Amino acid sequence: MRMSIHVTTETNPREPQRASTPTAASATATSAGRGGIAIAVAKLSFILFGFGQTLVLPAILGTDGYGVIARILATVGIINNVIVGLAIQGVSRTVSRVSEADAPGAFRRVLVIHGGLAVAAAIGFASLAGRIARLLQAPYIADGLRIMALVVFLYGIYAPLVGALNGRRRFVEQASLDIVYGALRFTTTIGGALIAIKVFHADGILGGVIGFALAALLIVPLAFSRTKAGASGGRSPTTAEYASFLTPLLIGLVSLNLLLQTDFEMFSHFVGQKAAELGEPAKRADEIVGVYRAFQLFSFLPYQLLMSVTFVLFPMLARAHADGDAASVKRFAATGVRLALLLVGLIVGVVAAIPYALLRFAFKDPQIAELGAGAQPIHALAMGAFALLGVATTALTSLRREGLAALLTTAGVVLVAGACAVLVPRAELGAPMMLASATATLFALAVIAFLAGFALYRTAGGITSPLTLLRVMGATAVTIFVGARLPYFGRFTAPVEALLVATVYIASLTISRELGRDDADMLRRILRRS
DSSP, rough: OOOOOOEEEEETTOOHHHHTTTHHHHHHHHHHHHHHHHHHHHHHHHHHHHHHHHHHHHHHHHHHHOOOOHHHHHHHHHHHHHHHHHHHHHHHHHHHHHHTHHHHHHHHHHHHHHHHHHHHHHHHHHHHHHHHHHHHTTTTGHHHHHHHHHHHHHHHHHHHHHHHHHHHHHHHHHHHHHHHHHHHHHHHHHHHHHHHHHHHOOHHHHHHHHHHHHHHHHHHHHHHHOOOOOSSOOOOSSSHHHHHHHHHHHHHHHOOOHHHHHHHHHHHHHHHHHHTTTOOOOHHOOOOOOOHHHHHHHTTTTHHHHHHHHHHHHHHOOOOOHTTOHHHHHHHHHHHHHHHHHHHHHHHHHHHHHHHHHHHHOOOOOOHHHHHHTTTTHHHHHHHHHHHHHHHHHHHHHOHHHHHHHHHHHHHHHHHHHHHHHHHHSOTHHHHHHHHHHHHHHHHHHHHHHHHHHHHHHTTTSOOOOOHHHHHHHHHHHHHHHHTOOOOOGGGGHHHHHHHHHHHHHHHHHHTTOHHHHHHHHHHHHHHHO
């Protein structure tokens, strides 16, 4: 589960002339660059803390115990990420569009709205916890889900506070707050599991869940100390005005976060169902779910890292569109898609090339690598397509095509769910079910990513060259081909192998002349601007 962070570059509508001057445009670009760097650092910290949590929990709880807590965190993550994205983007937009004098009143009004939404969401989630657990064929996770309803409420309060910092362009404070929260959440989740087991000889899963909730409880007062609660007396925005903005955003966020977890939730359901049909104990289903979640750790890397690209580039895309600068719109869209392709190819190539080595390096339990290595390459390719879909839909939203972006992600949810429903139940319990789920997910996401890319091409007036796509695909294929033929040298040689296959990828792009001096010059310009 990740706390989303957002960079806004909207200007005050009461001062439209300032946005059109070269000086203001330069200031906007500089602010976006600096904000993007700060937020990228926070995003990287979240990835590292999440990575560490995923590595440590299986060692503490066992693969089956990790499968149980993964079911809890993944399920609540869907609603939490929606609440966070909705609040940060909504509050940031509201605060950035009013004068300094009116900002405290506007913030107080939207904070009250989001507080009400947080209460409703938490009560609804707690009341549905039992049904959700049964739907996942895991009724024993109901208590954990009910505890996480507290986190739903706390995220609903924390996120608007972060959104206020973002809207006031206090990016460094926003990033530092998120870094502190990431460290706190890692510490309390791991600590809660260990204390429950070692001190109280109790359920480590429940201890980890309580620790997760404790981190959210601690970060809210810290966030309040940075932002305060605004001031009463504001008249704008009205509830109706704010709802008209939040509604399409809500649809898009629900669709995107459902899409991120659809294959896992479907897999969890069908594995539990299959195990029950075969008379296997629930622990067996939990182990298989734990393995699936473990290799998702690597598959999610492209999407997580590409969010930094969108934070830097696509606010500039939104500004160019608002200014009617068609040439800049086309240039920013092409630059963003090309960078996305290059990064996705690199990460997917490495993960798909040496899956067994990476999983053995990351996890102490050898069965995670033995069961998951076969499906990992296919799932990595699927999440690579998801990452590109995320970039394309973010760009479409920046170009005021949020309805189309929401439609694409909703179609993705339906297609992934349908493909999983067809393939997964027919496979044998264990590794074959993982392979079926990964294959279904790859098919569905590849189709939707292609459609999103075409939509962005039509909207932006062009995206990256087809030759770039072919070169990246070729370099990725070469990387996987070479890496798959490397012998397994041992558990702790995986970083060296990863560096080797990454070098193969970069060399392939250099030989094909996709990478060159222009890329080095562009990197220097971005760093100089920031």
